[in-house]
């Protein structure tokens with residue numbers, strides 16, 4: 064059994080924020096618990112107070128914005144995203160990533176927001192969230208603020224969240240892309256991404272008019288391939304046409320190196336996944 | 351301090367007391383003495399502790415017991431009806447889809463969740479759905495055969 068902790072399950076955001084302000088570093092927020100509980104079992108974290116979000120109303124919804132965007136509440140699970148008609152219609156890329164996270168059991172309980180707050184460098188979502196230019200909606204006693212995912216995730220297991228702040232949702236802007244894809248290579252045992260690349264592309268008059276590419280799993284934090292996004296502009300979307308520009312996409316980053324994969328291998332996989340994600344996205348044009 | 355917990359367990363209203371730090375698996379096994387759900391890794395990796403929570407398969411070792419408050423839980427003990435085995439259980443026997451058996455309750459519960467959603471799964475669907483359940487003995491093939499073979503009778507010939 065785990066060491067004892069004080070268990071609180073606030074019913075409202077106000078109540079949750081009061082508890083966070085009161086206990087600060089001593090409190091841990093519990094969403095799906097699928098990162099937190101294993102970490103507690105390993106003795107890596109030992110919170111004095113656990114603040115369970117799961118009785119709070121209004122956090123389980125996927126809400127449409129009028130302009131075509133989406134707000135994904137803090138308790139929306141991977142599975143909810145995978146099967147939601149709304150999410151699949153408006154953000155097929157995010158739904159595609161959700162359907163690949165972990166296994167059936169994990170997808171049924173873990174949440175998108177929990178995954179982003181965990182900021183595991185091997186998490187699948189950041190690639191897509193960077194490509195989608197998603198925003199994290201953060202509440203605190205000082206009010207609400209929106210932080211781009213790119214700035215929110217600051218490093219391995221590090222976010223821009225202050226101890227008295229709570230994430231309410233993730234906002235995904237209206238999708239302008241004609242096509243998108245997520246491709247990864249997973250670690251055989253853990254299932255987490257050794258490299259994962261999400262790409263979304265807009266094609267106008269037979270040419271690439273806009274592209275966004277995010278890479279996860281490879282470096283301390285996920286990153287965008289801004290240079291390649293530029294280089295793709297004006298090019299014809301032919302499958303396999305961009306091999307020459309996809310060489311060492313991760314170079315210059317702090318590339319992860321551990322028992323699962325060396326830095327050289329991860330860097331190689333980043334190229335492979337980038338090429339495959341572009342090819343897959345392009346092959347979907349017109350489908 | 352223990353909290354009062356009420357939920358529906360295998361179709362029956364159930365109440366017990368548990369500590370917030372107890373996992374749903376610990377509540378089932380230690381408080382309610384339902385030892386069918388197994389503890390393998392105790393960390394979310396193996397699926398031996400799989401139960402259905404409101405019809406969705408979850409790893410009960412990394413879900414707190416309090417999570418079940420007011421909800422429906424189905425464990426391996428809830429699969430057979432009266433003395434009749436669930437078609438999945440019957441087919442696991444016929445296909446010899448188990449050896450040591452520690453993974454079996456988890457596989458059966460996860461497979462039930464699969465058939466509830468996809469009454470006629472393809473082999474690829476079944477393999478993908480059961481990827482969260484580990485077996486060190488069988489090599490998986492017999493398990494997949496048993497699940498696919500159980501599908502027609504589990505769906506009542508539909």
Ligand SMILES: Cc1cc2nc3c(=O)[nH]c(=O)nc-3n(C[C@H](O)[C@H](O)[C@H](O)COP(=O)(O)OP(=O)(O)OC[C@H]3O[C@@H](n4cnc5c(N)ncnc54)[C@H](O)[C@@H]3O)c2cc1C
Pocket residue numbers: 091092093094095096097098099100101116137163164165166169172173174175176177178179180181183185186187188224228229230231253254255256393394395
């Ligand atoms: C066996 C297994 C396999 C997995 N495989 C994958 C995989 O292949 N790919 C992948 O991407 N992930 C994988 N995961 C991780 C999974 O996606 C988790 O669900 C996710 O990382 C965390 O979500 P959660 O809701 O469980 O968060 P929790 O564990 O509840 O929380 C995670 C962290 O975020 C904080 N937090 C959560 N919500 C908020 C909030 N609203 N405001 C502020 N802080 C918050 C918590 O305090 C905690 O520090 C796996 C997990 C397991 C157990």
Ligand code: FES
Pocket residue numbers: 388389390391392393394395396397398399400409410411412
């Ligand atoms: S015992 Fe729960 S997943 Fe292994």
Ligand code: FES
Pocket residue numbers: 447448449450451452453454484485486487488
């Ligand atoms: S039968 Fe032994 S682990 Fe599956």
